[in-house]
Amino acid sequence: MSTRRAGPRPRPDLSLYLVTDTVLCGDRGVPAVVAEAVAAGVTCVQLRDKTLDDDSLVALGRELRQVLAGTGVPLLVDDRVHLVEPIGADGVHIGQTDMDPVEARRILGEGALIGLSTHSVGQVRAASALPVGTVDYLGMGPVWATATKAGHAPPIGPDGLAAMRAESWLPAVAIGSVKAHSLAALAGSGVDGVAVVSALCAADDPAAATRELRAALARAGIGRTASAGGASGKASPHRVPSVLSIAGSDPSGGAGIQADLKAFSALGAHGCAVLTALTAQSTQGVTGIHPVPAAFVREQVETLLADVRLDAVKVGMLGSAEVARKVAALVRDRVDCPVVLDPVMVSTAGSRLLATDAVEAVCALAPEVDLVTPNGPEAAVMLGAAEATTLAEQREQAVALAERLGTRVLLKGGHLAGAESVDVLAEEGRLRELRAPRVDTRNTHGTGCTLSSAIAAEHAHHSDWGVAVGRAKHYLTRALQEADGLDIGAGPGPVHHFHPWW
Ligand SMILES: Nc1ncnc2c1ncn2[C@@H]1O[C@H](COP(=O)(O)OP(=O)(O)OP(=O)(O)O)[C@@H](O)[C@H]1O
Ligand SMILES: Cc1ncc(CO)c(N)n1
Numbered sequence: 001m002s003t004r005r006a007g008p009r010p011r012p013d014l015s016l017y018l019v020t021d022t023v024l025c026g027d028r029g030v031p032a033v034v035a036e037a038v039a040a041g042v043t044c045v046q047l048r049d050k051t052l053d054d055d056s057l058v059a060l061g062r063e064l065r066q067v068l069a070g071t072g073v074p075l076l077v078d079d080r081v082h083l084v085e086p087i088g089a090d091g092v093h094i095g096q097t098d099m100d101p102v103e104a105r106r107i108l109g110e111g112a113l114i115g116l117s118t119h120s121v122g123q124v125r126a127a128s129a130l131p132v133g134t135v136d137y138l139g140m141g142p143v144w145a146t147a148t149k150a151g152h153a154p155p156i157g158p159d160g161l162a163a164m165r166a167e168s169w170l171p172a173v174a175i176g177s178v179k180a181h182s183l184a185a186l187a188g189s190g191v192d193g194v195a196v197v198s199a200l201c202a203a204d205d206p207a208a209a210t211r212e213l214r215a216a217l218a219r220a221g222i223g224r225t226a227s228a229g230g231a232s233g234k235a236s237p238h239r240v241p242s243v244l245s246i247a248g249s250d251p252s253g254g255a256g257i258q259a260d261l262k263a264f265s266a267l268g269a270h271g272c273a274v275l276t277a278l279t280a281q282s283t284q285g286v287t288g289i290h291p292v293p294a295a296f297v298r299e300q301v302e303t304l305l306a307d308v309r310l311d312a313v314k315v316g317m318l319g320s321a322e323v324a325r326k327v328a329a330l331v332r333d334r335v336d337c338p339v340v341l342d343p344v345m346v347s348t349a350g351s352r353l354l355a356t357d358a359v360e361a362v363c364a365l366a367p368e369v370d371l372v373t374p375n376g377p378e379a380a381v382m383l384g385a386a387e388a389t390t391l392a393e394q395r396e397q398a399v400a401l402a403e404r405l406g407t408r409v410l411l412k413g414g415h416l417a418g419a420e421s422v423d424v425l426a427e428e429g430r431l432r433e434l435r436a437p438r439v440d441t442r443n444t445h446g447t448g449c450t451l452s453s454a455i456a457a458e459h460a461h462h463s464d465w466g467v468a469v470g471r472a473k474h475y476l477t478r479a480l481q482e483a484d485g486l487d488i489g490a491g492p493g494p495v496h497h498f499h500p501w502w
């Protein structure tokens with residue numbers, strides 16, 4: 001059975017996630033409790049009832065769909081994948097002993113939301129290793145002992161929650177006896193929201209209880225800051241991270257500084273840009289390069305640093321050895337935020353973007369940065385080895401390069417073949433694979449620029465490299481899946497930086 005739904009699916013706001021309990025809702029009934037709670041600020045609803053038969057659950061689910069119509073709040077069904085379609089729900093939340101998430105994704109298609117319960121670091125790691133796009137978020141818990149769910153998993157506590165959260169780049173919601181008074185203990189855990197059952201279903205006044213939970217979330221700094229405009233009519237000012245790209249210009253708009261600024265913007269960061277080179281370039285390749293004088297690259301950077309706060313920097317095409325050396329000095333002596341280096345040497349179209357005598361200068365810059373993102377050919381050049389042709393060789397080279405450079409390396413797999421495009425993240429002896437289905441599109445121009453910029457922007461939000469790389473990979477994969485409409489020229493077109501998945 002396949003009820004595949006086309007994308008895109010909404011990115012769920014997990015801030016305040018209501019899980020229904022028919023018994024606790026009592027005479028008021030689930031629809032009434034949900035209606036009051038959503039009106040007061042609940043952002044996601046899961047219909048959970050292990051006792052109702054399928055027909056009864058479908059009937060209740062359809063009532064909830066009516067209640068949620070027009071609110072933008074997604075409705076998920078607990079466990080029963082086969083009822084998503086009959087209810088018309090937005091997706092399903094599955095447990096560890098329910099259906100395999102990959103199978104659920106096959107049945108429901110790309111348009112459905114899929115959440116997965118996790119109870120340990122091992123289960124979080126396993127979930128994070130699933131192909132990108134299999135699951136949309138993780139439930140993590142139970143944080144505290146709970147009566148509303150047969151306690152087959154021991155409580156993880158706030159510290160266990162923080163440890164689990166640190167293991168995954170996927171959005172995460174804490175669950176398990178979460179109350180307004182206990183929320184403070186979850187501050188700093190990194191979760192994107194909390195799921196509650198009795199705190200709302202058993203409340204005498206679900207709307208008041210919802211408002212109390214939202215206030216506690218705001219105090220704990222958890223969830224998206226949804227705040228009604230105050231007297232000024234303006235939403236609460238929240239800090240937008242700034243990210244700088246130091247790179248070349250690609251007039252076709254698919255790579256270089258143009259792609260960087262689009263990725264920053266798509267991921268909620270303010271983008272700044274310092275130009276290192278002009279290229280005459282189309283989808284068919286580069287016909288000319290005009291390096292910016294190194295002294296002027298330095299002046300651009302220093303003028304900016306004297307005024308603009310930066311949360312991350314991405315370094316792309318440097319073009320010449322002199323510019324590479326100048327930027328290395330600036331990164332070493334003046335930049336005090338995380339730096340991602342995309343060691344641009346050859347474009348996907350095969351155009352050389354780095355002067356031969358500049359390779360050494362780029363390699364000398366690498367140890368100064370926090371993450372280097374070579375493609376296969378670039379890693380081979382930096383190692384002085386043949387290009388990896390298998391995943392095993394890719395893993396070996398990632399580890400070898402990370403050791404040689406003394407920093408994290410993400411060795412990208414776009415140049416290899418196979419059903420998946422696997423990137424290998426090597427850091428301090430730890431190896432992680434970021435897997436995604438290889439997208440059958442010719443519009444792959446600027447994938448590397450887009451990925452490294454997305455990593456920089458995500459790190460500016462999350463300050464965790466595993467989370468940043470995973471989320472950037474997810475974003476980039478979606479950008480490829482939505483790229484077919486961008487056949488702008490005779491050659492490979494750009495990815496879709498502003499795709500609807502994010
Ligand atoms: N067809 C594809 N399907 C899915 N992911 C892809 C595909 N092609 C590339 N990727 C992914 O895109 C990212 C960039 O990898 P790639 O090897 O293309 O970088 P690059 O060669 O530096 O790109 P650029 O031409 O922009 O410099 C990686 O995460 C890679 O796995
Ligand atoms: C300017 C520029 N930077 C990077 C790339 C990587 O492909 C490109 N094609 N053009």
Ligand SMILES: [Mg+2]
Pocket residue numbers: 342344345346347348375448449
């Ligand atoms: Mg590249």
